[in-house]
Amino acid sequence: MSVRHTWDVTGGIPVLVTENGISTTDDSRRIAYTQGALNGLFAAIDDGIDVRGYLHRSALDNYRWGDWKPTLGLIAVDRETFERHPKPSLAWLGDVARRGRP
Secondary structure (H helix, E strand, O other): OHHHHHHHHOOOOOEEEEEEOOOOOOHHHHHHHHHHHHHHHHHHHHOOOOEEEEEEOEEEOOOEOOEOOOOOEEEEEOOOOOOEEEOHHHHHHHHHHHHOOO
16 A cells, blocks of 8 residues: 555655545445545554545546546536536545544
8 A cells, every 4th residue: 555655665754645536437436446445544544654634536526638537526517507416425435534434
């Protein structure tokens, strides 16, 4: 895991995960990917690595480089009306945050 590698290479400087996520239209895959990443992150914390925070890749599916793809966000955006629609992964990650563990 890159958090462990970073911790080792820097001699134990605290780690902040600034961007983690997966590009997929299947939100169940997004949840599974994020759960795996957070399980690894919490295992690193349990082993004494000083992790200061975690930020998901993107809150919104956003317009990048002339396209709406890849979809990386926890909130879908209607391409016509720009209405925002929370995905199940947003509720899942909120529950994780409230519990403090995946």
